[in-house]
Amino acid sequence: MNVPELQAAILHGTPLQRRRAMAKAITLLESTRADHRAQADALLTALLPHTGKAFRLGISGVPGVGKSTFIEALGLYLISQGHRVAVLAIDPSSSVSGGSILGDKTRMEKLSVHEMAYIRPSPSSGTLGGVAEKTREAMLVCEAAGYDVVIVETVGVGQSETAVAGMTDMFVLLQLPNAGDDLQAIKKGVMELADLVVINKADLDPKAATRAQAQITSSLRLLGLHGNPEHAHHDDKLWHPKVIQISALLGQGVDAFWAEVSAFRRLQTANGRLAARRQQQALAWMWERIDGGLKQAFRQHPQVRRLLPAMEADVAQGRVPASTAARILLAAQFGKAPKAIE
Numbered sequence: 001m002n003v004p005e006l007q008a009a010i011l012h013g014t015p016l017q018r019r020r021a022m023a024k025a026i027t028l029l030e031s032t033r034a035d036h037r038a039q040a041d042a043l044l045t046a047l048l049p050h051t052g053k054a055f056r057l058g059i060s061g062v063p064g065v066g067k068s069t070f071i072e073a074l075g076l077y078l079i080s081q082g083h084r085v086a087v088l089a090i091d092p093s094s095s096v097s098g099g100s101i102l103g104d105k106t107r108m109e110k111l112s113v114h115e116m117a118y119i120r121p122s123p124s125s126g127t128l129g130g131v132a133e134k135t136r137e138a139m140l141v142c143e144a145a146g147y148d149v150v151i152v153e154t155v156g157v158g159q160s161e162t163a164v165a166g167m168t169d170m171f172v173l174l175q176l177p178n179a180g181d182d183l184q185a186i187k188k189g190v191m192e193l194a195d196l197v198v199i200n201k202a203d204l205d206p207k208a209a210t211r212a213q214a215q216i217t218s219s220l221r222l223l224g225l226h227g228n229p230e231h232a233h234h235d236d237k238l239w240h241p242k243v244i245q246i247s248a249l250l251g252q253g254v255d256a257f258w259a260e261v262s263a264f265r266r267l268q269t270a271n272g273r274l275a276a277r278r279q280q281q282a283l284a285w286m287w288e289r290i291d292g293g294l295k296q297a298f299r300q301h302p303q304v305r306r307l308l309p310a311m312e313a314d315v316a317q318g319r320v321p322a323s324t325a326a327r328i329l330l331a332a333q334f335g336k337a338p339k340a341i342e
Helices: 003-012 015-030 034-050 067-080 135-144 182-187 206-226 254-270 273-300 302-316 322-333
Strands: 055-061 085-091 117-123 149-153 170-175 196-199 242-245
Touching: 003 015, 003 034, 003 135, 015 034, 015 117, 015 135, 034 135, 055 067, 055 254, 067 085, 067 149, 067 254, 085 135, 117 135, 135 149, 170 254, 196 206, 196 254, 206 242, 242 254, 254 273, 273 302, 273 322, 302 322
Parallel strands: 055 149, 055 170, 085 117, 085 149, 170 196, 196 242
Antiparallel strands: none
């Protein structure tokens, strides 16, 4: 399909045509070929007026917390409420082979075959932050195709993988009942960004789940008072992060979770924070792509490509400091003669 055909199928095609066109469009977005990149830019520009109406939900948590089980339970619940759900699941890429399993659709057996749902696994491909490089663009394709809830599932999150909070309307962090004490909760870099903390698998140890809920609530209050100004507890017009318990496997608490999400959406829409957040995210996305483009242009510069092998060898062998090699290569990109190494 060419760009006009993809656009027409995504916007006006039958359900089957839309799903096929979405898959092809996201594959086009993820391509690194220059001609594909130009086609992808044209497609996104054409689809942009039809985006922005969906609610973007980021889901993160440590491996084994039950993200896929929770998302399937949530997706099926939302579909029963009349929503159309798209899931962008990010799989970690191997640092050895570079490959990804992309097995999230296998975990979401019921949701993946539902006609009102669309699930797209993508490799992280070494991108930091727990998401893929083209996740933002894939979200726009899903929105243009008429999905009104777009869920982004990150790879198993650590303390620094927080990029999903910068591309979604609401950031949800999944926790286990025995995830550590309140000091450990404060140490997590993702905690202060969370709009809602969900303690999953609460049915396994109800006492531990209740204890974790109290500890994390206390931590969030401390972070709200002294950390993230967006969550300041002294301002009644702002959303105050909450902690709830659920059991995704048993389907318990999913309705209560969505009630909190709906309350968050109403409040943040009324106070203008949701629109402001999206504007900031759009500008951050622009600068992120500029950074990526500059790095790519740097690597493709003829003078840099000529000097790079020798510089890498010198740095690896300890003959030249890494900072000096970087300065020489940057000077070469701008056509300046590299200064002698003293």
